[in-house]
Amino acid sequence: MFARALRVRGHTAIKGSERRKLRADVAAAFPSLSAEQLCELVPHKEELSVVKAYSHRGDAITVYTRGRNPVLFERERALYPTVYTLWSYPDLLPAFSTWPPVLQKLAGGADLMLPGVLVPSRGLPQVQQGTLCAITLVGNRYAPVAVGVATMSTAEMLAAGMRGKGFTVLHTYMDHLWGFGDKAYPPTIAPLVADPVEVENTDQEDDPATQVDVSSLSLQEGDVSSAVCISLAFLAPSTVFPPSAEQMDELFQQCFFHALKCKVKKSELPLLTSTFLRNHMFSCCPEGQQLDVKKSSYKKFSKFLQCMQQKDILQVKELNKGVESIVGVDWKHPDIKSFVVPDGFSPVLDTPESKGGDGEPLYHPPDIVPLYGVSVKMAPLFQESGHKKGSILSSSDVRSIVIDYVKTNELVDETNKNFVKINPILCDCLLDKAEQDSISKLKWDDLLNRCLAQLQPFHQVTFFGHEPIVRKGKGCPIDITIAQRSSNKKVTIIKNLELYGLDPQSVATTLQQRVQASATISPLPEAKDRVQVQIQGNQIHHLAKLLLEEYRLPRKYMQGLEKAPKLGRKK
Structure with missing residues (x-):
């Protein structure tokens, strides 16, 4: 479910009444929790947030976070613990063990097949079809690494000869829900007494005949041959733990x-x-x-x-x-x-x-996405969807909310479905005073464009290897201008390089070497803590080649390239 990134629609602090309801729902879903543990999981005063999101498949997900970490998630009115919660309460769910190499497959979105499940000498936990279960790794079975739903009862698993799909996996360590938190590693807790099956397996670790290439093992039922299933039982339960x-x-x-x-x-x-x-x-x-x-x-x-x-x-x-x-x-x-x-x-x-073509480390252009903030004027339109003044939304979110609002309030024109009827809320939010008496309906495109125009502009910048940054405004492009100096000399002035992760000193040095002209860096008058690069002559051709071809910065992030000198024959 979380093999791909979540699309977040809202992030708010939980209210007192919602907190009490959540505590009651958790107590009903997980009766094994003591009153003390319940208060730890859903505290009375500690900060608790609610994140509304969609999975890549379009499923509506509600995530409850405490501090930085997601502790619970809700889907179709059912509550599930995250691996962060299971590390604190490892006995919360019945646990089934699998081999460490299988974890990578699970994190990639695969379900757990029964040939990959270890059957210990003490037997499997007794569960029914639909039971929520934890999945652990051999050698560290007190630190669950996945949450799944059993597709059959324990008796049916054994009757099927441990073949077929055993668990529908919902969430794993190393998936995007885990990445929503502080990305901690599972605690390393070895069993107090080794299971006899594990001891047996360890003794046969050095026997080449018992080894198998697990990287080639598919977790789909039809791809697991009998030979692989037999060999899998002799794999050494070794786990490579990350650095502390x-x-x-x-x-x-x-x-x-x-x-x-x-x-x-x-x-x-x-x-x-x-x-x-x-x-x-x-x-x-x-x-x-x-x-x-x-x-x-x-x-x-x-x-x-x-x-x-x-x-x-x-x-x-x-x-x-x-x-x-x-x-x-x-x-x-x-x-x-x-x-x-x-x-x-x-x-x-x-x-x-x-590396780039000239041996310099490759520059990764930032990913810039326009966002929109709900203004005071537009708040009534977004109130039904649970968004208040200041909520940050993407253009697709705005479009979905407006379409849902129109359909919920039955505002689509019956005679022509290309038009939307204007009710009092749309009238106040989208129409000027001079238009309120003359316009009774709008085309869909006009409606959506007016809505985006009335929202406050924001943008999200994501630099390579860094967390996204949300900034106010539409975002300033790299500004390139030509200025006249004394004796009719021209200079090229470049601003806003820092906003795109470019080092002004590096750009100035590179241009200076290529055009053999002096370049200086000076403070930007209209912005604190920013600088501008100034180089002699009209050097836009060279600058465009540097930014477009070598740094691979999209043209839409620059303004002023049209001021390049016209190339003609020299007389």
Whole structure:
């Protein structure tokens, strides 16, 4: 269900009455919870939020979050726990075990087939068809990694010879619902007493005849042969656990000091933090390891840099919301001077995808999506759908809400379905005073366009490898202008590069080298903490080639390219 990203429609704090109703629903759905556990799961005062979303299949989902983590989700009026909840209450549901390599298939959207289920010596839990169950991994059976519904009873499973589909999987560790939270790893809790079947399997681990390539195992019923089912029973229950937060913190600090000591030059400052991470720190990562800030205790790269700034190692300045730059480094700091590059260090080789044509790291253009905020004037129209003033919606959400409103209130014109009748709410929201007496119906397109025009403009910017950022307004394009200076000299002025994750200093240096003209960077008069690049002459042709062809930035994100000089024959 959550193999693909969720489409979020609303995110609000839960009300007191809703909190009490939720606690009652949880108590009815999971009677094994004690009163104390119920208060922990649905606390009386701690912040609890409700997220309305749609799955990629169009299913309406309600997600309840506590802190950062989703704890429950509701589908078709049925409540289900998330893996975060099951890690706190591992005995909440009857548990069935499978082998670690199967988890990747489940996270990809597959259901769990019975040949992949371990039958322990003590027998399977007794469940009926439709029972909600937890799925664990052999070797760590107290940390559920998936939630599913049994497609048959335990007796039917055994009668079928453990063949066929056993569980419809709803949610797994590593899917997008898990990614909605802090992306924690399952706790590592080994069984107090090893199951005899597991001991047997471990003893036969070194026997080549008992090994099987699980990567080729499909979880569809017809693809599992008898030979694979027999071999699967002898797989070693070994699990590769990810690095701890402390280990990732150490790796981040190692790559950080290595980059400052060996990679970054003073002439490169100011340097965008995203450029520093992508171009310098990643290249200092030892082979076989990977930097992932979400697996560290910092969770965000900006928090890691704040920690380093508190130690007076560097200075970071916020150019714009979500865009920061390193403006100073104390290379005489004891931590930098005492850092020693690890012996036998072998940097990770850059893949073809990580480099551009000229050897520079490949720039990834941001993904910019227009959004719309509900204004005071438009609030009555969106009230029926549960959205209030300030709610942020996509254009498709606005379209769906307006269409639902028109159909619910039976406003489609009976004589011509291309028109919508105007009721008092639509009249107040969409029509000017001069139009209110003369217009009684609107075409669908006109209705939707007027609705979008009356909403407050927002936009969402997603930089490669970072969380989305929502900003007010329609978004400023990269502004390219030609200005006249003394002695009839022209200069090219470039603004707003930082908004698109581009380093103004890098762009200025590249242009300066290519056109052999002086380039300067100066503060932007109309915006604080932003700069503009100024280069002699009309250099729009060279700038367009750099931005469009090398940085692969879409033309729609730029304005002023039409001011390029006309190319003609020189006399």
